[in-house]
Amino acid sequence: MKARRKPVRRSPSPERRGGQGVRTDARMWPLLERYCKLAKVKLTPRGADLYDMKLPPSERAHFGERASVRVALSLEALERDPDAEMAVLGSPFLAHLLEAIRTRAGRLSLGMIPLPLPHPRAGPVVEETVIESAVIDLATGARADEQVTAQFAELVAQRITAADPGDVPDAVPVPARPPAEMLQLLLGDLREQSAVRVAARQAGAEQGVAVELERLDRYFASVLADKTDPDDVRTITALHERRRAEEMRRHQVMAIVHPLQLSDAQVLMQRVEWEIRSKRGVRAPFAAQRPIAGSATWILACPQCGRPPKELVVCVHEEGEDQRGHCACETCATRCSVCAADFCAEHGIAHCRVDEQPACEQHARMCPSCRMVHCTAHEGVCADGEHPACSACLEACGSCGRIVCNAHAEQSRADAPKGSRRLCATCLRYCEPRTRPCVPWTNRFSVPGTCAGLTGRAGSCANNTARRAWPSWRPSSQRTR
Helix, strand or coil, X not given: XXXXXXXXXXXXXXXXXXXXXXXXXXXXXXXXXXXXXXXXXXXXXXXXXXXXXXXXXXXXHHHCCCCEEEEECEHHHHHHCXXXXXXXXXXXXXXXXXXXXXXXXXXXXXXXXXXXXXXXXXXXXXXXXXXXXXXXXXXXXXXXXXXXXXXXXXXXXXXXXCECHHHCCCCCCCCCCXXXXXXXXXXXXXXXXXXXXXXXXXXXXXXXXXXXXXXXXXHHHHHHCCCCCHHHHHHHHHHHHHHHHHHXXXXXXXXXXCCCCEEEEECCEEXXXXXXXXXXXXXXXXXXXXXXXXXXXXXXXXXXXXXXXXXXXXXXXXXXXXXXXXXXECCCEEECCCCCCEEECCCEECCCCXXXXXXXXXXXXXXXXXXXXXXXXXXXXCCCCCCEEECCCCEECCCCXXXXXXXXXXXXXXXXXXXXXXXXXXXXXXXXXXXXXXXXXXXXXXXXXXXCCCCCXXXXXXXXXXXCCCCCCCCHHHCCC
């Protein structure tokens, strides 16, 4: 007689369980399971939708120095154990989990995608995060076709194994883009995917802020109806504007993307390169390629944005003595308003602060006065220091007529003896005490309408109520020392 082992009943994952109980987002379980596997966290089932996480010492800092955490994946499990933590969006547990994942986040290299088989297998994409970007070619910036995307998903899910690079020994690796450009491509795709969701949240926020602003307007209108004192009206109006600004800030919608993991794989490509030369003699390479493991369709993509170009433009930027540069599509390129040369977004400015026209990097400047970019067509020289500045910051001094920038000029007050004027640092004087700019002086003693500038003594203008006693003004022949 053979003894039979009693079957062990395992608690199934939330994705395999049936029932009508309210559970968390289906993507939480793969995320939690993947983290526990990578971080060596022991995940022990304690019932339906209830688990214990035994944390190693290296992971306890992310969960409040606790050695274990009990997690509930449904409301029924939380009712059975109120001390458990619910894994839902916005919960403290999910915030701690994402912090731990971001700390340990890295780059998952999957090897080379296998060559096409007679009957390739396809399957659903397993999502481990809330949003997954599309599969993007890191050399050209273009999106991969459907077949390469499906095989990439199979490789991520480990349903197929990576091919041996030795199968194609003559293949030459194509260098990927710099990390900064690579992240911009991937994050841009994530922003496009979440645009619809963000727009829906934005529409709801606009409706909510409209209701709140209408309520505030009615309230402050009723308060102002009984006020006649101008000071009270100004105070209440300022409070009204401040409350409106607070409500508008409170209803702002922001989308923050936290990259958790970058997965990459190699794919065998057939690649063709051409050299494009501009009228200025700048040469730029352009490549077309098609994946051997995909649909074998030729891909022509803009080197900057990855979209199919209608026309190509060579950027005026040159690298090295061989005058080699890069090209871009008609959307990514702009024509300089000064020299009429074409340039990409990285080698020029889109708007001059004076006339809002684009300018290439050779004719783009940063104004040291206003710290804004401008073109050389709207550049001048400040007389105080002989430094360049944009024409919007340069203006003549109201006293000597020299052209000075805003950083080396000051506007006198309207109640100054000669009114509000723009004065350079040389012509500027202060009334006693030195609290407000006044006007330049020409005589040794103060004359009504001017300020004195005696060595070792402070002058006083005619509008200064606390001025010192100066000798009365008389003609030059009658002055006394």
